[in-house]
Amino acid sequence: MPSIVLFERVKKIMKNRNNTKVCAFYASDYHFEMMTLPYIEKNVAQGKNVIIFTENDLSKTMNVLLSNLNLNENKKRKIAEINWKNQDNKKIKDIEELKLENKDAIVFIKGNENYIKETNEKIKPILDNGMFNIIDCYNIEELENVIEVEEKYNKILNTTGIVDIN
DSSP states (O other): OHHHHHHHHHHHHHHHHHHOOEEEEESSHHHHHHHHHHHHHHHHHTTOEEEEEESSOOHHHHHHHHHTSOOOHHHHHHHHTSOOSOOHHHHHHHHHHHHHTTOOEEEEEEEOHHHHHHHHHHHTTTTTTSOEEEEEEEEGGGOSOHHHHHTTOSEEEETTEEEEOO
16 A cells, blocks of 8 residues: 555656746847756756757857856867757657667756647657656747746746746
């Protein structure tokens, strides 16, 4: 009997983990990079995988940003190794491989509302095991109603990390 109770508790924890919805808002590519960089750097330092779906190529702006930051070269190299390009099909394959290897990842989806919705629909069948944390990142200048979007989430990423939405 206790094993059934334990199983149900684990199932509930995994369900809650899957229901945690995180968002972020940015005004430009540089703003997105600056805002997410502390969180990305912390997770990369812990050996976590980071995947960034983006409508546009961020590799050039990220390289400019990294060249101007006071980080050690090893940290800069690890952050630069993240695929900052808009290569959705490759990133979907990366997620499939991580899932097969039973590894988790932080997945950023950066773009307009339609891109975020379509990308979530593409990757949702792959992410059914709760090992991937998704952060939907909206361009604030393209939103008609920020509050309406924010109400769909229970956490938000800012420069201090992920916090509850009050």
